[in-house]
Amino acid sequence: MKLIAGAISLALLSLSPTAFAKDIKVTSPDGGLQISLSTDKAGALKYSATKDGKTVLEPSRLGLEISGAPALEGAVKIKNVRRSTFDETWAPVWGEEDSIRNHYNELAVEYEQSGRKLGVVFRVFDDGFGFRYEFPRQSGLENFTITNELTEFAFPEAYRSWSIPAEKVNYYEGLYRELPLDSIGKASTPITIEGNGMVMALHEANLTDYAALNVEAQPGTHTLKAELTPWSTGELVFVTDTRVSPWRTLIVADSVPEMMLSRIMLNLNEPCAIENTEWIQPQRYIGVWWCYHKRTHTWGNGPKHGATTENVKRYMDFAARHGFGGVLVEGWNKDWWTYDFSFTEPYDDFDTDSICEYGRKLGVDFISHHETGSKVENYENQLDDAFKYCRDKGIRYVKTGYTTPLLDGKERHSSQFGVRHMRKVLETAAKYGVNIDNHEPVMPTGIQRTYPNLMTQEGVRGQEWDAWNKAGGNPPSHTVTIPFTRGLAGPMDFTPVTFDFENKILPDTRVNTTLAKQLALFLILYSPLQMASDMIENYERNPGPLVFVESCPTDWSKTLYPEAEIGKYITVARKDKNSDDWFVAGATGDDARTASFSLDFLDPDTVYTATIYRDGPDADWETNPYPVTIERKDVDSHTRLEIPIARSGGFAIRLMKK
Numbered sequence: 001m002k003l004i005a006g007a008i009s010l011a012l013l014s015l016s017p018t019a020f021a022k023d024i025k026v027t028s029p030d031g032g033l034q035i036s037l038s039t040d041k042a043g044a045l046k047y048s049a050t051k052d053g054k055t056v057l058e059p060s061r062l063g064l065e066i067s068g069a070p071a072l073e074g075a076v077k078i079k080n081v082r083r084s085t086f087d088e089t090w091a092p093v094w095g096e097e098d099s100i101r102n103h104y105n106e107l108a109v110e111y112e113q114s115g116r117k118l119g120v121v122f123r124v125f126d127d128g129f130g131f132r133y134e135f136p137r138q139s140g141l142e143n144f145t146i147t148n149e150l151t152e153f154a155f156p157e158a159y160r161s162w163s164i165p166a167e168k169v170n171y172y173e174g175l176y177r178e179l180p181l182d183s184i185g186k187a188s189t190p191i192t193i194e195g196n197g198m199v200m201a202l203h204e205a206n207l208t209d210y211a212a213l214n215v216e217a218q219p220g221t222h223t224l225k226a227e228l229t230p231w232s233t234g235e236l237v238f239v240t241d242t243r244v245s246p247w248r249t250l251i252v253a254d255s256v257p258e259m260m261l262s263r264i265m266l267n268l269n270e271p272c273a274i275e276n277t278e279w280i281q282p283q284r285y286i287g288v289w290w291c292y293h294k295r296t297h298t299w300g301n302g303p304k305h306g307a308t309t310e311n312v313k314r315y316m317d318f319a320a321r322h323g324f325g326g327v328l329v330e331g332w333n334k335d336w337w338t339y340d341f342s343f344t345e346p347y348d349d350f351d352t353d354s355i356c357e358y359g360r361k362l363g364v365d366f367i368s369h370h371e372t373g374s375k376v377e378n379y380e381n382q383l384d385d386a387f388k389y390c391r392d393k394g395i396r397y398v399k400t401g402y403t404t405p406l407l408d409g410k411e412r413h414s415s416q417f418g419v420r421h422m423r424k425v426l427e428t429a430a431k432y433g434v435n436i437d438n439h440e441p442v443m444p445t446g447i448q449r450t451y452p453n454l455m456t457q458e459g460v461r462g463q464e465w466d467a468w469n470k471a472g473g474n475p476p477s478h479t480v481t482i483p484f485t486r487g488l489a490g491p492m493d494f495t496p497v498t499f500d501f502e503n504k505i506l507p508d509t510r511v512n513t514t515l516a517k518q519l520a521l522f523l524i525l526y527s528p529l530q531m532a533s534d535m536i537e538n539y540e541r542n543p544g545p546l547v548f549v550e551s552c553p554t555d556w557s558k559t560l561y562p563e564a565e566i567g568k569y570i571t572v573a574r575k576d577k578n579s580d581d582w583f584v585a586g587a588t589g590d591d592a593r594t595a596s597f598s599l600d601f602l603d604p605d606t607v608y609t610a611t612i613y614r615d616g617p618d619a620d621w622e623t624n625p626y627p628v629t630i631e632r633k634d635v636d637s638h639t640r641l642e643i644p645i646a647r648s649g650g651f652a653i654r655l656m657k658k
């Protein structure tokens with residue numbers, strides 16, 4: 001990741017404690033967003049926020065309760081205040097754009113409580129802010145345990161919000177609920193919030209050696225309070241080496257597209273820690289995968305084993321013919337029948353060397369799979385060997401998985417235990433030059449800036465639910481809700497592009513979209529490692545629409561949202577990072593509509609050929625999902641396109657200079 005431009009200015013200001021009768025303020029570089037810090041009558045530390053004079057947050061509590069060291073109690077005394085400005089533009093290794101501006105004003109406050117020195121640092125951007133706690137090591141605060149994080153977000157009203165519950169939903173695979181903010185109970189972040197002309201998203205950045213953030217609505221108020229995922233023993237965070245908390249972040253935008261394009265989460269992560277990043281390459285892939293979820297094959301060996309050398313080579317041939325860079329193979333290793341997995345021993349009918357060699361000749365990666373069954377100890381015992389095996393065989397991508405709700409039968413994925421484990425895997429993978437697709441992860445928080453080998457993650461109710469969910473699969477609105485909610489946390493391995501909607505096992509469960517919407521989702525649901533998930537037989541039967549997927553990149557120089565309404569519809573335009581091509585896609589939820597948008601983002605005075613894949617005559621997700629109309633037309637930057645979209649339908653366009 002290289003720095004494109006940078007300017008840092010630092011102004012130090014030390015204030016005497018008597019200066020703190022008044023609020024300490026910091027504004028965003030454009031002056032619109034303002035954070036004020038104060039102590040209340042009881043000496044509790046509070047912050048509030050306004051945007052263009054409107055209240056974003058009323059005075060909201062900051063602070064921690066701890067054990068393992070003398071308690072932090074009573075009044076807080078502010079000791080020192082430092083301000084600085086930072087402005088740089090950096091280039092992500094991959095992403096939705098090729099450069100990101102990181103421009104903020106910082107306010108760093110040192111305070112004292114119960115005789116110990118603590119800190120809180122705010123970074124205020126034009127489109128939101130983040131803050132974190134600092135715990136300088138000192139006598140009486142060497143190692144300690146956080147038992148309660150007091151952080152609050154006191155919204156002035158019960159704004160509309162979209163969230164998933166923090167309890168009783170495994171792996172964040174829930175349907176986002178639209179609820180007034182005071183009714184969300186305990187919810188995971190990100191939480192998307194709309195009200196008083198503002199569009200906001202509450203989340204966290206750089207979750208390192210800490211527990212994931214959840215928030216709980218406080219009865220009788222519009223306040224959300226931090227509730228970190230605990231260890232099985234009840235503690236929240238053991239503070240040892242890492243002396244800062246993750247950033248608590250709030251995007252504050254004027255519109256939905258502005259919220260979607262906010263990059264404060266990435267900016268609040270550390271720069272890339274990997275020196276040579278040439279091996280970190282985005283790509284589209286297919287997999288020996290949907291056959292398991294549709295139960296035509298088994299992960300474990302036997303007569304219906306999916307991961308046979310022959311079957312994998314068949315998939316590799318298809319990938320090479322159709323422009324896919326890799327084939328994910330699940331079920332290659334022992335032992336799926338007991339879940340006592342080995343990560344270095346293939347089943348007898350899977351010849352790793354022959355497959356890797358075959359793939360190398362075709363230019364197709366074998367994307368390996370480490371399902372752990374959440375047996376962390378078993379995985380960690382083999383971790384170095386597992387990734388050394390990858391390096392020795394030339395395996396550059398691994399999908400990891402944790403499909404049992406408690407790690408080692410005890411700890412939650414989003415606890416500090418889970419966070420530590422997943423980071424260990426990522427760092428080990430980086431050491432051996434392996435890219436990761438992490439399923440059943442901790443909710444992403446922008447770590448991919450630092451470790452871009454963390455290419456994608458699940459943590460979303462993906463397309464697999466359309467194979468086996470007894471309640472019928474993902475409803476039409478789901479896929480036009482997750483871009484605005486889970487999508488804010490980073491790339492999603494949703495695995496779209498199913499072409500066959502029939503379900504022999506559960507006839508009432510299916511992919512609840514049109515086929516054209518499946519194409520659209522490939523572009524809309526951003527992932528640098530993007531999967532077309534169906535079995536190759538189903539693509540072979542319908543090659544026309546697949547051409548869009550075969551041409552669609554997964555790494556971008558620019559992204560725009562010409563149309564967007566949370567839970568209803570979305571239109572995205574992305575420019576390829578490696579050519580002049582633009583790609584545009586749109587999708588609807590429950591209602592049909594006509595997308596209407598200008599192509600004014602195209603280069604001026606240039607004619608482009610648009611290849612449009614859209615819902616065909618009478619297409620409807622419920623009654624007639626398959627028709628796709630493919631048409632070509634010349635367009636330029638003055639063109640306005642009007643494209644009818646069916647219920648739960650979509651369109652996808654490739655625009656090439658003529």
Ligand code: NOJ
Pocket residue numbers: 292330371401403439440458464
């Ligand atoms: C759940 C994952 O999301 C899915 O992709 C995978 O096939 C199964 N676990 C088995 O590991």
